[in-house]
Amino acid sequence: MTVTQSEAVEERATGTTKYVGQSVDRLDGPAKTTGKARFSAEFPYPGLTYAAVVHATISRGRITAIDTAEAKAVRGVVDVLTHENTPPMKPVPKGIPTSMNAVFSAMLSGTSVNYLATDEVHWNGQPVAVVVAETPETARYAASLVRLTYRELPATLDFAAEEPKAEPQKGGLMGGASTDKGDAPAALAAAAHSVDLAFSTPPHNHNALEPHATTAVWDGDRLTVHDSTQGISGLRKHLSQRFGLPEKRIRVLAQYVGGGFGGKGSFWAGTLLAVLAARATGRPVRLSLTREGVYHTVGGRTPSTQRVALGAGADGRLTALLHTSVSRLGQVGGMPENITGSSRHLYACDNIQLRQSVVRLDLLSNTFMRAPGESIGSFAMESAVDELACELGMDPIELRARNEPERDPVGGKQFSNRRLVEAYRVGAEMFGWRERDARPGAMRDGRWLVGMGVATAYHPQMLMPANATVRIDAAGKVVVQCGLHEIGVGAATAQAQIAADELGVPLGSVRVEHGDSDLPQAPFAGGSVQTASAAAAVVAACAKLKRTLLGLARRSAASPLRGRRLEELEVRDGGLYHGGRGQTYAEILAGAGRGHAEAVIKANMLGFVAKTVRDTRRYVKAASGAQFCEVRVDPDTFEVRVSRWLGVFDVGTVINTRTAESQLRGGIVMGIGMALSEQTLIDGRDGRIMNPSLSEYHVPVHADIPRIDLHCLNEPDPISPLGVVGVGEVSITGAAAAVANAVRHATGKRVVDLPITLDKLL
């Protein structure tokens, strides 16, 4: 059944559920709008100093001399740290790991470089010195006075030039690197209709509004770090390994983070250098990267080249599907992207061949950026499907419907939830797809050419183990403790809604403590895992707490709950009820002479892994959706402007319609940027990033974004906690293809190289 969100809310409002599924104001809103919310660069400490990074200006080589005299002479400079004078960190583990922590530490280390412990330079922009001073202005000025001399070595920098030499990618954490089913090349050669297209996508950077910032304070052998991170517990493990300190002596805090998009998911130079500088100087250190500093020290999205070839019969049924990709890693790290990953799951086809290759360049490691793999992979695949529809003279929605698989096309597993055909049907109705004249250039609005395009969104769902503690006091106030990350998505608000419903208490009486490594550990805010993973722990903790409270009540002879089992009870009005009779939690606690009750849930790792393996063997689980885009194209200058957008998504249960829509909308905005304007310019001659600023790296501005309509099918996923499927990434997938397909419709031109700038249409 399809329900719009407003209907869903009404339906739930009449039942026992009160907050889940509603549009709830984010609990962090007042603190943020009044400036009370503190971010990592805003914590004052007595004696605080400020650090600035000196970046290498060559791509590969060795430092032969480093002259810090002039910098040190600046009044207010505390110290200038270089590889010549800084006690080193422990290196990033490599080779055979000795512990799980070592594995984890290496995996999430942005690069393998041991900063300030080596004279080697591995990329243009690598930190080679840090100035610590009494004011940020002094630190930055002094940093400009550090003089470096290098012996340069030849560097490999140009992705386009190296791409033909790519080597096959090894399978990894993010999925297998190649897939074969049937004989796709032969089927392609024999196909009645086919398309065979080569695509390219440029490097991208995250551009979170808050540049990375760290405040690091040592107190003897205790370390406190405020860091703009998407993973506090992982960072604590990493710092423990790098600084040789037990985890229990390290506290990582990140109550608020100003956006991440994956850029704050690994651990990068700025964080480590702040901690190192604080240890070396014996003073608290704040290191806020400049925007340029973020570009030079935090990896971005890999560029790619891709080929998609599709063969089909006259009925549109696919007979061959080939998708190959080349992406880039750094010599000192990087994550191979699973670019063809979602092409395993989208279309029924007997002959499928997927291949992924990589090149290694002397550039900063790439890293995850919103829907790594799927975001750029879906641009190529969904553009090719649209081109096949043009080739066949078939409506692109109809073509997709004809190729909708009943089971996963490669492995034959069940889909836990699959409503793509429905998403397209609902979307077509809402968007007015019937009014589309399929002939290119046939639709006009005044002088503008009008085009309409669609594309499929798809993002696999994962879960991670999470811990939570829920406590209720004698006044009925509830505290949920969970080391979540509030990176701007309303994560804490969602868990507050869940806890309020599970306990039957008003939302206003629930407080969520998050962003502190002293709290029960939660997963990192990435891979769209956070809300569903934490929900499992919060629901379990609430259930345990209710059992504890019921146990207390049943000990009292006077309690109307005496003899009752939890399953028979209703949770409402701040207590437990059977029919009209029951007790509030406050009454139960008072009756038992207790000030509070508490339930602690610790993830059972073995059980979690066993369930994950079981589910993964049986099911393919994902968020998915249908993207509808309308563009206007100027017939003289070929400027492209997006004029309408609709996204219809299947993301399971929606906890908070407002914050979920905000995330979905944000992904679409980022997808529009990817389609039309975003591109990191890396000079192939010297590896220099030439547009490290929000002025020259063109993220969309308000004037580029039309009204974005959203619709969630809102059917719980049968095997996810509360039926929740993550909403963080799915909406960027397919978005760039929807734009490209709309441009194809408006102009008759298929642009295969992102971004779709006007020179590619002239």
Add this chain to the structure above:
Amino acid sequence: MKSFAYVKATNVEDAVRAITAEPGAKFLGGGTNLVDLMREGIERPDTVVDVTGLPLNTVEELPGGGLRIGALVRNSALAADRRVRTRYPMLSQALLSGASAQLRNMATVGGNLLQRTRCPYFYDGTSACNKREPGSGCDALDGFNRGGAILGVSDSCIATHPSDMCVALAALDAEVEVRGLDGTRRVPLADLHALPGDTPEIETTLAPGELITAVELPPAPVAANSRYRKVRDRASYAFALVSVAAALEVREGTVSQVRLALGGVAPKPWRAREAERILLNGPADEAAFRRAAEAELATATVRQGNAFKPGLAKATIVATLRELSRELSTEGAGR
């Protein structure tokens, strides 16, 4: 940023004296460009002479319907001035297409005239740039030059002048009033900016220490039918790939007056005199617009990244003139 002395000037004479006495001094207006460049270490003044307190922030009538614009009038105030909007709509449109609302609220007319290129190799201190460091070379020639110039360029520099306002001023025959130690002089806007030649570090014909005090717009009835068309990579907050400031008067199907200037294509605001010559006294039709555009761009020199610009410039010129001529015929029919 390097430390610097800050002086707030209270009158024009003091400002000029203060800057002449100090070779490493710079005038500070709205600061929207200078402060950026100081942060990047590209400008490193020892002294900053703040001129925003000088009484140069009014727009005044000139005899015959012209306007005198004080050098410290903010971009947003000038764009909103009713006289500018009715007499010189292209100027108002050009101002509003530049930067962001916040920047326009700060930026002054004098500062806008003197803003420096956004060529990425000029901004990146480690790159070769003859403008920033004479004799070091030009990394833009074979680098990212999508924004690079195609007219008036040299082998030592292909940087574009980034201003939108200046393109409209070039089309309007504006004059710039300049005060130096020796008194006041007037410079036609067309002669204010220098082409790079072998000395791209010399960007204007101003003498050291001279202060821009005003811009004068002569009366130009043709400008009442004018527009500024800016083509860029996103809808706002981006520099022009190509822009066109155009004004047109047509009598009995013949072009009786025309003004045309281009932005985003040259190291200075580019008055399209060749195109104007071809258009004047000729037919106001698509073919004539196309011929004029072709002639103006005939001398274009392109590099790999900006090879699309001549075509885009021609298309934008034709489209802008077509719109203006259509508006005229609609108005005529309405009368």
